[in-house]
Every structure is written in structure tokens, then in C-alpha cells.
Amino acid sequence: MIILSRAEIETLVDFDAGLHAVGQAYIAASQGKATIPPVGYIAFPQADGDCHIKYGHIAGDPIFVVKIASGFYRNPSIGLSTSSGVMLALSATTGQLEAILLDEGFLTDLRTGLGGAIATRALCRPDARRVAIIGSGIQAGIQIRCLHRAMKDRSLTFTLWARSDAKVAVVADALAKEGIAVETTGDLESLCRSADIIITTTPAREPLILSDWIRSGTHITAIGADAPGKQELETQLVVRADRRISDRLEQSLAHGEFSTAFEAGLIASESCRELGEVLDGTAKGRQNEHEITVADLTGIAAQDIAITRAILDAHRQA
């Protein structure tokens, strides 16, 4: 049996292989080739924590994956990361445990970044250059890193906004050390008005991005709304979008960025399509330079399966 530490996993990451694997996972999920049972959940209200168990299998894959991901929100006060996790890979033909990836949440962060880059690359204008990143959490940096790699043929510029100037500076400094230049701004509205691409990565429970700020031709990838009550985009913006694309429609309509508009009867479920359908050509992506496109990514177990397989393939080759 294989047991890999976070440090070992980090050395095994092949960006392009991961990008390809996660893209194929979206397609498999949209084509109904992924068995993804409901997410398991247990809460620890006294510790301000919870744990999600995501698991599933993609038809034909030799393994299935169980991911245990916890979030305990007082951890930073004792010097621990809020999130932690482990991925288990089991044989889909014998049920035997094949690998334990002690990734501490690293692979979830990575597959979320790869998913954002895939959606953004698929839906933005061909001439899109100016990227606005909203938020200063771990996904702000990862979305920039992944998009920078996934669209390295374009000369993207990145500008970062978040409520905390101090946190924004930390993210920008870290990226500068990796050779990725990131501007910062205190003016969210102007940033949104001038952006070609907007990536929102906050845990906002009130809309941060207003419809009036968004010019035609903009693409928005919204990462933050992964649980009921969260919303980053003004409802009117979701209604106004020409293309609404989700990683998993039932999640986006139930608790994602499209749920408020859907529950209010302002959009029909048929007006939303899945990212896998755009990637395999079953659904239309952006049709012209004027459309506003919104991708809502709530996170799906197929991404976890894909990234785990990619790491195990790299381990086998190494």
C-alpha cells in the first residue's frame, strides 16, 4: 500500500497532467459516467468545525476515491490551518485500500485551482488579458497560479482586491517571489469595471460584485459559494449573464451562485449548463465577444478522483 506525505505529493504534481485529468473528470461527470453519492457531513458546533466526506467513482477507473476534508475555524488561533484532509484510493475491483494521500487539503486546493483555470480558459474572450482576483484566502493565490500556468500563451495581468489590505499584500508578495506580478487595488468597483476576467474566491454571504459594474464581454468564475447562504455575485448579475455554467448543476441550483436566482424563479434550470458539456461540445460556451459568462464552481468529487489518480500515476512512473 502506498502512503504519501504532503511533501511527497507536492513533488509529484504535474500541472498539465492535472489540468487534463480534471477537465476529463468534468466531462465524465456531465456524461453521467461518474457515480457520486451525496456528500457525507458531520458538524462539531462546540469546536466551530465540520467534516465533509466526498467519494465517488468514474466508470472504468481502476480506483475509487474517498476524501475526508475538515474545516475547524478556530485552528488559526492555535497555529493550525483551518482545513485539513486526506484522500484514500481503493480498488474498484477488489475494494482493497491502495493508497493514502496525506495531503492535508493540498489536493483539494489544487483541484479547485485547476477547475477554476479550466472554466476560465474555456469561457473568457480570446483577447481577455486583465484578470481581477477577489479575495485573499488560499484560493486567491492558487487561482492566479493555475490561470497563469494554464494560459501562459496569453499575457495576462492580475489585480487583487480584498477587504484586508494587509492580507492582499501577503498574497501579492508570495506570488512576486514566484515570479508572478500581481497589482493590488483598494477600489473593487473600478477593478470590476475594467476587468476581462473576474475570479471571486471569498466566503461572502452578501453579494460583493454588482451587476452594474460588469461590462459586456466579461467572464466571471465564482469559487466561493460552496455551502448554503454563501453568495458572491448580485442576483441580477446571474440573471443578466448570457451563459451560466456550473460544475454540477444540482449543486449550483441548490446552494451555489445560481440558487438565489433559481429559487426566486428568475432563471430556469434549462438556462444553466455544465462545464463538462461545454468542454465536450454538448453545450454552447461563449458565442461572441459581447456575452457575459458566469461559471459557478461548487466542487465535485470527480475532481478529487482525477487529481488523486494523477498523483498516483506520477508516483508509479517515478
Added chain:
Amino acid sequence: MIILSRAEIETLVDFDAGLHAVGQAYIAASQGKATIPPVGYIAFPQADGDCHIKYGHIAGDPIFVVKIASGFYRNPSIGLSTSSGVMLALSATTGQLEAILLDEGFLTDLRTGLGGAIATRALCRPDARRVAIIGSGIQAGIQIRCLHRAMKDRSLTFTLWARSDAKVAVVADALAKEGIAVETTGDLESLCRSADIIITTTPAREPLILSDWIRSGTHITAIGADAPGKQELETQLVVRADRRISDRLEQSLAHGEFSTAFEAGLIASESCRELGEVLDGTAKGRQNEHEITVADLTGIAAQDIAITRAILDAHRQA
């Protein structure tokens, strides 16, 4: 972080500590002190396999436990055990992974055996001696081992019946080598008619044990009915029992040994009580030497939590 192999786990088993821990877990569950979300499930029909994810937390415990247990029914044809599994212990205050118990299903087998011994000891007549064991699977031997240890102050005699004489001989031989004498018989009816205690451990989907065969004063512990469609006891026997005791009432009524009688309207849910209630005195157990008592054990995550904690406590002390 602690990683223990099956061999290491086996050296850490303290029978009496495990028996106590599992008993306390039943009480905690019946008192509403255990958070036990619905069991996760994923099937692999092409491989004749499935995987259950059981998880939960007992109030006040420093850890919570996630158990992944798979059953792939073609495994024996390639020399592998049908069942395999792993237990994960995570901190209930920080969510960090604290231990991985690579028990390969051993701890599930053990906690099931301990649960059977607890139920049988709590509900049989004080003068019960003759134990009938039905089945030749792994639980047949484990139920005997655990009952032998848990009731070593009584001079129990064990008689084994199963459909396959060859398999019965294998179980009896293995126990003989451990110093536990086990008779065998080919006459199930006579065995049941003369037994004080009957323990059923089969995956039967048609009742094996008929009501007419059971004399007053008999206690029955039924282990096998852990999924819809399974039934070991004739429905009339369940109806006739003076005490119906379950490890978890909702499971026993939904798919356990009590479900057929309950669905037919032959017993009321109020006429069934939980083992934890018997153990803490909230519900009546056996009231006299004439009663027929039936314990239906479907398996609960609280047992997994308890046995995991017991192993980790032993590891810490060692």
C-alpha cells in the same frame, strides 16, 4: 500521526477494555449522545462489490471516527478476503487526522463479536449454558470467542450448525486449537429446541429459525440482517418474543430482523427497545426464566468509535 497495521492492532486488543468500551457506546447512542449521520454507500455492480462509510462522534470524545468498509464478493476466487477496511481517527477539536488503523476489517469483526457478547450476556437466563451458533462465516467463530471470554464464569457449551459440513469443521477445528471446544451438528431443529442461547450469523434471505423450535426461556442474538432483504428468524418468532432489543431501533425496523414484523403491522415500534437502554436500566431486559428474548444487532458507528478509541488508548499506554 499514528499508522497501525493489522498485526500491530491485534497485539493492542484488550478484550475487557473493548467489551466495556462497546457497552458504553451502546449506552451513549441510546442516550442521544452519539452523532451518527446516515451511512454512506457506493456500489460497484460490475465487480459485485460495495463500500460503506460509517462515521460519527460520541459527545465529549476527543476523536471522531470514519470507517471505510468494502465488501467485494468475488475476492475469494483470487485469494483475497471479501471484506476489507480502514478506520480513521480525527480530532474532534481541530479536525486533524490523528490515526489510521489499517485493520483490514478486523476491528469491525471484533466490535461485532463484542456487541453480540454484550447483548447475549445482558439478555440470556442466568443459568443459560447451551449455546447454538448458526453459520460458518467469520462471525460464527468470533461470536463464540467473544462469548467464551465475556461469560467465562459460566460453563458454556457451544454447538455449531451451518449448511456446509466442511465449513463447520473448519470453524470448529480453529476454535479447538485455541482451546475452545465446539460440538457440531447436522440437525438444526434439534439444536434450536435444546439451546438456551441461539446466535445467528448467516446472510440468510429466508428465515432459517422457526418459531415452533424455540422453547420458552431462550435468548436469540441475530447478527446477520444488516441490509434490506436479509432475515434469519421467522417473523412469527419475532412477534412472539417477550423482549425485542435492538442496537439501533431505526435500523432494526427499517432493514433488520424486526422489519418484516413491523412493516406487516404485527409489532409496534414501542414494543422494541435499544440495547443501550437495557444496559443503563432505562428499559427492561429479561424479567424471568420463561421469557423469549431477541436481540437484533445491525451494527452501529458508535461501536466503531469505541473500538478505535480502545485501540488508540492501548497504543498510547504501550
